[in-house]
Amino acid sequence: MRSITEEKFERLLGLMQKEQVDVLIVSDTEMTRDVNLQYLSGHPMDGNLVITSSGETALFPWDLALAKAESEVDEIIDSANYNHNTSLAFKAYVEEHIKKTNKTVGVFSYFPFSSVVRIEELIPGLKFHREPIKFSRFVEDLRATKSMREIELLRKAAQIGTDTIQDIKKFLLNATDETEKDLDFHVLNKMSKRGAEDLAFPTLVGNGNRAHMLHCHPSASNEKLAAPGLGVIDFGAKYKGYHSDITVPFSFGELSPDQLKMHELTFKAHDAAIEMLEVGVPLWKVHQTAQDILTNGGFPMPHSLGHGLGLTVHDSPFLSRKPTDEFSLKYWKETTLEDGMVFTIEPGVYRLGLGGHRLENDVAVVNGKIEILTKSEFVQV
Amino acid sequence: MRSITEEKFERLLGLMQKEQVDVLIVSDTEMTRDVNLQYLSGHPMDGNLVITSSGETALFPWDLALAKAESEVDEIIDSANYNHNTSLAFKAYVEEHIKKTNKTVGVFSYFPFSSVVRIEELIPGLKFHREPIKFSRFVEDLRATKSMREIELLRKAAQIGTDTIQDIKKFLLNATDETEKDLDFHVLNKMSKRGAEDLAFPTLVGNGNRAHMLHCHPSASNEKLAAPGLGVIDFGAKYKGYHSDITVPFSFGELSPDQLKMHELTFKAHDAAIEMLEVGVPLWKVHQTAQDILTNGGFPMPHSLGHGLGLTVHDSPFLSRKPTDEFSLKYWKETTLEDGMVFTIEPGVYRLGLGGHRLENDVAVVNGKIEILTKSEFVQV
Numbered sequence: 001m002r003s004i005t006e007e008k009f010e011r012l013l014g015l016m017q018k019e020q021v022d023v024l025i026v027s028d029t030e031m032t033r034d035v036n037l038q039y040l041s042g043h044p045m046d047g048n049l050v051i052t053s054s055g056e057t058a059l060f061p062w063d064l065a066l067a068k069a070e071s072e073v074d075e076i077i078d079s080a081n082y083n084h085n086t087s088l089a090f091k092a093y094v095e096e097h098i099k100k101t102n103k104t105v106g107v108f109s110y111f112p113f114s115s116v117v118r119i120e121e122l123i124p125g126l127k128f129h130r131e132p133i134k135f136s137r138f139v140e141d142l143r144a145t146k147s148m149r150e151i152e153l154l155r156k157a158a159q160i161g162t163d164t165i166q167d168i169k170k171f172l173l174n175a176t177d178e179t180e181k182d183l184d185f186h187v188l189n190k191m192s193k194r195g196a197e198d199l200a201f202p203t204l205v206g207n208g209n210r211a212h213m214l215h216c217h218p219s220a221s222n223e224k225l226a227a228p229g230l231g232v233i234d235f236g237a238k239y240k241g242y243h244s245d246i247t248v249p250f251s252f253g254e255l256s257p258d259q260l261k262m263h264e265l266t267f268k269a270h271d272a273a274i275e276m277l278e279v280g281v282p283l284w285k286v287h288q289t290a291q292d293i294l295t296n297g298g299f300p301m302p303h304s305l306g307h308g309l310g311l312t313v314h315d316s317p318f319l320s321r322k323p324t325d326e327f328s329l330k331y332w333k334e335t336t337l338e339d340g341m342v343f344t345i346e347p348g349v350y351r352l353g354l355g356g357h358r359l360e361n362d363v364a365v366v367n368g369k370i371e372i373l374t375k376s377e378f379v380q381v
Numbered sequence: 382m383r384s385i386t387e388e389k390f391e392r393l394l395g396l397m398q399k400e401q402v403d404v405l406i407v408s409d410t411e412m413t414r415d416v417n418l419q420y421l422s423g424h425p426m427d428g429n430l431v432i433t434s435s436g437e438t439a440l441f442p443w444d445l446a447l448a449k450a451e452s453e454v455d456e457i458i459d460s461a462n463y464n465h466n467t468s469l470a471f472k473a474y475v476e477e478h479i480k481k482t483n484k485t486v487g488v489f490s491y492f493p494f495s496s497v498v499r500i501e502e503l504i505p506g507l508k509f510h511r512e513p514i515k516f517s518r519f520v521e522d523l524r525a526t527k528s529m530r531e532i533e534l535l536r537k538a539a540q541i542g543t544d545t546i547q548d549i550k551k552f553l554l555n556a557t558d559e560t561e562k563d564l565d566f567h568v569l570n571k572m573s574k575r576g577a578e579d580l581a582f583p584t585l586v587g588n589g590n591r592a593h594m595l596h597c598h599p600s601a602s603n604e605k606l607a608a609p610g611l612g613v614i615d616f617g618a619k620y621k622g623y624h625s626d627i628t629v630p631f632s633f634g635e636l637s638p639d640q641l642k643m644h645e646l647t648f649k650a651h652d653a654a655i656e657m658l659e660v661g662v663p664l665w666k667v668h669q670t671a672q673d674i675l676t677n678g679g680f681p682m683p684h685s686l687g688h689g690l691g692l693t694v695h696d697s698p699f700l701s702r703k704p705t706d707e708f709s710l711k712y713w714k715e716t717t718l719e720d721g722m723v724f725t726i727e728p729g730v731y732r733l734g735l736g737g738h739r740l741e742n743d744v745a746v747v748n749g750k751i752e753i754l755t756k757s758e759f760v761q762v
Binding site for chain 2: 218
């Protein structure tokens with residue numbers, strides 16, 4: 001079943017008509033992934049979707065059985081009937097459905113240049129619309145607000161994560177010689193058994209020696225967890241294509257006054273951000289409120305406060321600063337909180353010698369109400 | 382350090398000159414991965430490499446520190462000096478290095494169409510060469526034969542895998558209630574501790590009920606390993622970008638006469654294929670020899686005999702059938718075994734009710750000699 005609602009699908013057709021695009025291709029392959037395939041067709045991966053400007057949809061899947069089970073399209077086309085050549089199958093479809101001589105095809109940003117060249121050669125009179133970014137941004141905006149079905153799936157992904165926080169807590173409280181990698185495997189194992197189809201992203205485990213680095217490299221090492229200082233574990237579950245994203249801060253041993261301050265500032269910034277969430281609030285203001293608390297406390301945050309969650313782990317909207325330079329402001333647009341948005345709140349502070357401290361929870365706006373989907377906490381050992 | 386040799390790099394410049402391409406862009410990003418970045422620059426991921434037709438190289442990395450540590454290029458360019466906009470940094474580079482009015486840029490197949498459009502708009506007089514596939518195929522062919530340094534890395538990846546076969550054997554011999562997923566995690570854990578930077582691909586574990594499916598979905602389930610019939614575990618290690626790929630066949634309980642036949646045919650096909658390997662042999666003949674043994678035994682193999690290993694787990698060359706239809710033959714080219722090739726030999730047979738049986742080892746041709754890099758075996762419980 002496709003995730004996009006009828007109303008949003010009509011808006012996409014409206015853009016096609018406005019841009020005079022006759023056919024839109026949505027392509028997801030091993031080499032170039034695009035979750036818009038799942039969003040617009042329900043088919044989870046590996047295939048091409050074609051949408052005509054009058055709203056007809058056809059799927060050219062790699063796995064026919066999967067397409068029959070999961071997709072919601074007018075037609076499923078077996079490329080075996082075209083010598084297993086998707087381009088030939090596409091040519092036949094276009095010639096049957098678009099009777100004009102000059103045809104325009106729209107694609108999304110990451111559509112491969114080699115396919116553009118091949119298809120333009122194959123189909124005389126066909127040209128590619130030269131603003132793929134416009135289509136990508138438009139659908140990203142559509143995806144920024146979720147339907148009730150999508151929110152259900154995001155709640156489930158969040159629940160798997162929240163349940164796993166308790167495993168992490170137990171693991172940390174009993175850690176002696178266990179390493180970051182051991183916790184990494186433990187989390188993978190627990191989430192998998194709870195029904196996660198995959199990790200949302202490689203779990204990041206940084207002990208007190210490593211957590212001052214934003215993106216610990218490697219994401220989990222053979223160092224012992226039980227190092228003094230502030231550490232973090234940042235993890236999430238993928239459930240039927242939808243993602244959660246949680247950070248649990250932890251510490252081993254007594255906190256120094258500076259470390260205690262890092263902890264208090266982070267929780268204060270987190271709570272202040274949650275407190276001001278309501279439909280209509282500009283998202284940059286939520287970021288700025290958290291940032292001001294941390295900066296005024298002497299620990300400025302080196303990243304944005306949060307990001308959307310959905311079919312990717314970095315969907316729209318983004319909770320980040322309002323740009324100050326003229327060049328960036330020209331392309332910037334204020335986003336306000338809307339019903340159906342699902343996103344992270346994740347203030348964090350980092351300092352070499354002290355460690356890193358970040359509290360991250362997932363939040364949804366459902367029928368105008370703020371719903372905190374996850375329950376992260378500070379684990380002090 | 383880059384993997385490509387000087388001699389091969391000169392051949393790539395030769396292609397650029399022949400195709401009148403002034404600049405080649407090699408792009409690897411989160412959305413469109415391309416191992417050619419690592420092959421041609423040494424930089425493992427996330428960045429753009431530019432090569433001029435006179436052989437100058439410049440890297441535009443996401444992570445400057447990583448570029449300084451790993452890359453082998455004439456120049457590392459910090460896009461922070463260009464407002465963090467890689468396109469602007471590229472424009473400045475091209476204007477400084479290519480003094481012609483009309484400039485042609487070459488790219489590989491999966492280069493995103495949106496970048497083509499953006500760069501053509503940004504740089505007047507610049508056009509993209511319209512045969513990205515030609516460049517992709519050319520470098521794939523260069524990558525099909527490995528340098529001694531690459532063979533060293535592939536040997537190491539293979540050794541991690543071979544050592545892990547003994548863990549798998551022990552795990553299977555002691556399995557009672559353990560599931561496919563448990564073995565999956567065990568292998569991940571063991572390989573990680575042996576220095577694998579990652580799995581070569583998601584480990585595939587199919588017990589006797591599931592192994593008749595070529596690509597078990599999910600790749601490892603909560604079913605118990607100890608089901609009667611023929612099962613397989615297909616796994617590999619990634620080491621400094623290079624991959625191994627091994628399949629260990631196993632069984633629980635007595636084999637029926639048909640299952641015994643599947644086992645004997647597979648091992649016979651494997652040994653016959655290895656036996657005929659020597660520099661100059663056409664690879665389709667090696668495939669055909671194995672296929673004939675299996676087909677004549679009543680169990681035709683539904684896939685190719687093997688594939689190259691390198692920076693991807695499916696490099697050139699491919700050991701597969703010679704096409705029989707005219708259309709396919711037109712594009713087909715006979716590949717013979719060459720010094721430096723590294724590839725899998727993996728005959729397999731499958732039948733619902735009996736299970737699946739596949740023996741897979743990795744092979745290298747080093748100074749004209751055949752070297753078997755892995756030691757898979759049949760684990761009978």
